[in-house]
Amino acid sequence: MTMPTPDTIRASAARTPSLKSKLPAVGTTIFTVMSTLAAEKGAVNLGQGFPDFDCDLKLINAVLDAMNRGLNQYPPMTGVPVLREAIAAKLARLHGHSYNANLEITITAGATQAILTVILAIVHPGDEVIVLEPCYDSYVPNIELAGGTAVRVPLIPGTFRPDFDKISNAITPKTRAIIINSPHNPSGTVWLEADMLKLQDILAPTDVLLISDEVYEHMVFDGQLHYSSARFSGLAARAFIVSSFGKTYHVTGWKVGYVAAPAALSAEFRKVHQFNVFTVNTPVQYGLAAYMADDRPYLDLPAFYQRKRDLFRSGLANTRFKLLPSEGSYFQCVDISKVSDLNEADFCKWLTTEVGVAAIPLSAFYGNGFDQRVVRFCFAKKDETLNTALDRLARL
Ligand code: PMP
Ligand code: GLN
Numbered sequence: 001m002t003m004p005t006p007d008t009i010r011a012s013a014a015r016t017p018s019l020k021s022k023l024p025a026v027g028t029t030i031f032t033v034m035s036t037l038a039a040e041k042g043a044v045n046l047g048q049g050f051p052d053f054d055c056d057l058k059l060i061n062a063v064l065d066a067m068n069r070g071l072n073q074y075p076p077m078t079g080v081p082v083l084r085e086a087i088a089a090k091l092a093r094l095h096g097h098s099y100n101a102n103l104e105i106t107i108t109a110g111a112t113q114a115i116l117t118v119i120l121a122i123v124h125p126g127d128e129v130i131v132l133e134p135c136y137d138s139y140v141p142n143i144e145l146a147g148g149t150a151v152r153v154p155l156i157p158g159t160f161r162p163d164f165d166k167i168s169n170a171i172t173p174k175t176r177a178i179i180i181n182s183p184h185n186p187s188g189t190v191w192l193e194a195d196m197l198k199l200q201d202i203l204a205p206t207d208v209l210l211i212s213d214e215v216y217e218h219m220v221f222d223g224q225l226h227y228s229s230a231r232f233s234g235l236a237a238r239a240f241i242v243s244s245f246g247k248t249y250h251v252t253g254w255k256v257g258y259v260a261a262p263a264a265l266s267a268e269f270r271k272v273h274q275f276n277v278f279t280v281n282t283p284v285q286y287g288l289a290a291y292m293a294d295d296r297p298y299l300d301l302p303a304f305y306q307r308k309r310d311l312f313r314s315g316l317a318n319t320r321f322k323l324l325p326s327e328g329s330y331f332q333c334v335d336i337s338k339v340s341d342l343n344e345a346d347f348c349k350w351l352t353t354e355v356g357v358a359a360i361p362l363s364a365f366y367g368n369g370f371d372q373r374v375v376r377f378c379f380a381k382k383d384e385t386l387n388t389a390l391d392r393l394a395r396l
Contacts, residue, residue: 023141030137030364034348038358044389046377047348047358049185049330053382055250056297063287075282077274079107079258083289087258090292091241095230103263106270107285109277110255111215111244115179116142118211118240118259121272123148127176132162134186134365136213139179148176152367160187164198171202177209183216183226183328186365186376190220190328196227200234209265210239215247215257218301220328221309230260237262240269245288247330248298250380254284305330305379308386312379315390330380333362337373339396344371351375355396357389 034047078084081101088101099105108114115138123129125147131139133152140150153170156163180199182191203210212229220226229235244257259269291297309326316323322335340347344361352358359375379386
């Protein structure tokens with residue numbers, strides 16, 4: 001018998017045990033994949049949704065001021081009171097619904113954490129959660145991590161408007177929640193007041209909770225309004241409203257957002273939140289609270305982005321892409337069928353590599369990879385970036 005040498009003992013101790021994946025079908029998100037490819041190829045990145053310009057210096061100074069004042073330790077678990085109060089006051093002013101800042105507003109590490117924490121707090125194994133496809137790519141894995149089942153209801157193909165008959169038919173005794181998102185990523189559609197009223201009617205006789213992803217709330221164009229779930233008492237009573245400062249103030253990397261929900265729902269949310277992140281970046285919270293004293297940054301945002309949308313659309317009008325409407329968000333979808341025979345994903349890779357412009361395939365927002373020959377561009381970019389991209393796209 002040969003004795004194991006110290007080396008063979010070390011080698012076996014260093015073996016990584018195999019594990020059973022909780023998300024076997026999931027790879028790296030399409031946003032990371034396309035941003036990495038864009039960087040590798042030196043392409044203009046109109047894929048992942050984030051601005052390539054900086055935020056207001058006043059906001060940076062407000063955060064620096066908080067750091068200099070020594071506000072650098074753990075904040076309260078639910079978020080700093082001045083920020084919760086500023087959010088409650090804003091929701092009351094804009095949507096006429098009074099949230100109690102102490103009991104009903106919680107600061108989160110961006111909307112992504114907010115949505116995961118809501119789902120972990122409310123979804124039990126075996127519960128169903130309705131998602132409207134195409135949808136943001138974190139929703140379904142979040143539901144599955146909680147042991148729930150995602151019930152995928154398509155938005156109407158072509159228009160991406162909600163199909164309320166299909167939504168109604170998807171509700172069963174197991175339905176715990178429905179997730180909506182307006183303004184919508186990726187399609188850029190915005191729900192009308194009539195849509196929200198219809199949803200309110202459908203949910204009224206049920207105990208279905210609502211997760212209302214409103215991260216693009218201040219990017220609504222052509223004089224349309226953002227109809228927050230907070231404006232509809234029947235929806236607000238069952239809603240977790242999720243938003244993110246990243247989108248509104250051009251600071252996607254700061255990862256600060258919030259959840260507004262009735263006290264009983266917030267209490268359950270906070271039970272999970274405290275063991276999920278516990279607290280969120282203190283000086284950024286104080287900086288945001290100070291910056292929120294001025295309404296103009298978010299009131300001016302629709303005009304700011306509408307101008308960029310129009311610049312981008314007028315450039316694309318000279319190409320063979322077919323433009324879909326962009327009523328809100330910072331996304332513009334185009335039909336590629338007159339430009340290429342490739343499927344959406346291959347087209348996006350080809351466009352990044354050969355033309356030097358990155359985009360996101362809509363198929364990435366569907367569980368079954370549904371391909372409708374449509375890709376998404378993000379126009380939250382400097383004019384010069386958009387113009388460079390347009391010059392390249394004009395060659396197609
Ligand atoms: N929901 C939607 C629809 C989004 O587009 C995003 C932005 N990636 C998020 C949630 C997440 O926002 P955050 O960056 O604040 O986590
Ligand atoms: N919300 C952004 C998008 O849809 C970025 C999301 C992300 O990188 N996870 O592009």
